[in-house]
Amino acid sequence: MKTKAILLSTVILLLASCGLAPLPASTKAAAATEEPTSTPTRVPATARPMASPAPTSARSALFAEVENAVEARPSPADEYTPASVGLTILTGGAARTGDDGRARLDLSPDATILRLAPNTIFTLSELEENEDGPFTILKLFIGRIYIILSGGELQVETPSGLASVRGSMMGVSYDPKTGAMTATCLEGHCSLRSRDHSIDLVAGQAADILDGILAREPRVITDGELLDWFEFTPELDGLLDRLPNLRDRLDNLPKLPRPRPRR
Numbered sequence: 001m002k003t004k005a006i007l008l009s010t011v012i013l014l015l016a017s018c019g020l021a022p023l024p025a026s027t028k029a030a031a032a033t034e035e036p037t038s039t040p041t042r043v044p045a046t047a048r049p050m051a052s053p054a055p056t057s058a059r060s061a062l063f064a065e066v067e068n069a070v071e072a073r074p075s076p077a078d079e080y081t082p083a084s085v086g087l088t089i090l091t092g093g094a095a096r097t098g099d100d101g102r103a104r105l106d107l108s109p110d111a112t113i114l115r116l117a118p119n120t121i122f123t124l125s126e127l128e129e130n131e132d133g134p135f136t137i138l139k140l141f142i143g144r145i146y147i148i149l150s151g152g153e154l155q156v157e158t159p160s161g162l163a164s165v166r167g168s169m170m171g172v173s174y175d176p177k178t179g180a181m182t183a184t185c186l187e188g189h190c191s192l193r194s195r196d197h198s199i200d201l202v203a204g205q206a207a208d209i210l211d212g213i214l215a216r217e218p219r220v221i222t223d224g225e226l227l228d229w230f231e232f233t234p235e236l237d238g239l240l241d242r243l244p245n246l247r248d249r250l251d252n253l254p255k256l257p258r259p260r261p262r263r
Helices: 002-017 025-033 223-232 234-238 244-251
Strands: 060-067 070-073 094-097 102-108 112-116 121-130 133-148 153-157 162-175 180-193 198-202 205-210
Touching: 060 070, 060 121, 094 102, 133 223, 162 223, 180 223, 198 205, 223 234, 223 244
Parallel strands: 133 153
Antiparallel strands: 060 102, 070 094, 094 121, 102 112, 112 133, 121 133, 133 162, 153 162, 162 180, 180 198, 180 205
């Protein structure tokens, strides 16, 4: 006992010399028996971390040019009214052009350009911002729409198929009477998909869905389709350097008069 007391005294003196004090017995007991303030949840080995909520998209479409008969429905709850420059369309909104109507919409903040030809109706189904960039879905009910994409991915959906473009230029037309759908790829990589299969397109190629059947191979864009691009998309005049594969054909196309948009 005497030896144990001497050892204990020695330990206490060593702790004191190091600036440490022995833990009181009452504190030791409390530390051993204290329960956590919250019960941890057991995570099964196969469980995955819960995904963070997707951020609310701040993207929208704004009318930059309007010519002749053009109407818009800014949101699903609105009625169609005459469109004007500066009008904004949100997700679920729509626009339509008359026999002589044309319009340009700018998607913000990514600056993608949408060009509407006459007799076109479409709905802005999705305007999202993903990790890979902007993601947009349009529903085309009739007519033609031309896209100059500045980033991300854009899809055009019709009852006949789905056309998509990534970081480039694509035109889509749809005729609800016949179900005919055509995608023209002016730059970059595009695709056209039907219920059965899909086909990839590169600059200067096009593909059709006729009678519900998607062509097995892409075809070359016709001169008429190129003329339509320049007629309805005047921005191409300043983007010719992005179309080297079509330079020879473009030089031989007739020059078209440019209509003046109402700003």
